Amino acid sequence: MKRSRFPLIVTLLVLLFFYLPIMVLVINSFNASRFGSGWEGFSLIWYRRLFDSPEIWRAVQNSLVIAFGATLLSLLLGTTAAFALHKYARSRLQRSHYLLIYTPLVVPEILTGISLLMFFVALGWELGLWTIFLSHVTFCISYVAMVVLARLQDFDYSIVEASQDLGADWLTTARKVLLPMLAPGLTAGGLLAFTLSIDDFVISFFVAGPGSTTLPIRIYSMIKHGSPPMINALSTLLLVITFSAVVVSQRVGEGTPPGS
């Protein structure tokens, strides 16, 4: 059977489309020219400027603190959620629970951002790192729950029962049986939560207060008013980090597409 060349051509064009802008950006980050209009020689000046900028470091610090905190708490809440959904599947409570976990995934970010802003304002809470953290936990729970739930689908409960039959107490079973079996799911869920939190701009922008600038908020204001070459350098660094993280998570996750 003769196969059409058409899908191959589309795929190649799509990959070119994906990577052309990224490649131009990376190359420009080493360009001495201020406006990137022509090549004026190789230079690391923009990277040096970046490292000398205290605002960037503050923003990185804020982002990391929020991302670590949000990852931990959403892992805890998301994993218990996945357990409940798996163990008591099809009970009436779990059907509503599933809807509650699933819906935030399909709500556009701007709506999540604005509704949380209204909520914090209505409660009279001061906007800042704390409100960003609470918001990140909220949207990460659903992602973690879905990833862990997917892992639980091929989870064999009889092993847990066997452990208990053999006399292990609840804690030993959790530590020696459950945790090792769940480790890949937890790692995948945690990585996803961390990436989503680090990368989130829209929701953070809505619930941020004075002095709680995260890295994406900083990048946004640089895009709006700042110097393009410095963003090129910063973007290149972020790309390197992302690429390594994806390779690592692929090794860990062994072929599960993220977000599915």
Place this chain on the structure above:
Amino acid sequence: MKSNRRASWKEWFVTSPSLFWLSFFFVIPTLLVFAIAFKPANPYGGIGKGWSLQTLFHLANPNYPSILWRTLWISLLTTVICLVLAVPTGYHIARLKPRVRQLVLLLVIVPFWTSFLVRIFAWKILLHPEGFVKRALVMVGLAGPESILMYNSAAVLLVMVYTYLPFSILPIYAAAEKYDFRLSEAARDLGAGAVRTFFSVFLPAIRRGILTSVLVVFIPALGSYVIPDIVGGPGSEMMGNKIAQRVFVDRNLPHAAALSALLILAVMAPLVMVLLLQRNRVKNDPFISEDS
């Protein structure tokens, strides 16, 4: 299948943390948006006391219908273009040999994980009056030296397709991977042409992937705000921009709430439609295995 027994305390114990968290930080805030739409604004940028229909009159702003219309159009076009590119790509990836497939899949996933702002910014550089694309187009004579590639709806559309295409490809690939390509061979053996085989055998078989793909592009596209904000201009504003302006420029939260409520309704419509479609199809579909 349905068990309507009361939940045990054990079930409540593992369910309650996420249940309460999301009720508190998701359900209540969403309902609040609808409530605040009926509140007056106070002069300090907060929410006033009492109830008011004032905000609803604001919605009669003559600009809004055209902006809502543009939001729907751009989102719809983005979804269709993504689908047209994603179906052949997903098909091709599913047919690749395992080792090459892993690599290509990785190449599709990397942009998916890459900073959203960085990817938008990359286009801002390319479309810049001194940028690469502009100069290339001028060189081949497709654009005049004075033409502006940015700050219009076409630029918004282009960057939206760029941003959402990975999201569109993955569900199609996931469905195509499960498809039994011998069905296509059988259709060809029975005399169907390549095009007909593709449209009447392959596409119906991956329709669930197509539905998911439509959903994961169309809904976030409706809420777009950053893309039209960065590469769009005054003539290509979308609902998201208006909501953000009400929050950050004039700090009128009730007005922002009313616009958001409108957007929530716009999002719900396709969602409910797809859910109903899926429910009907799952019942008698030979291709669908019970997953996700």
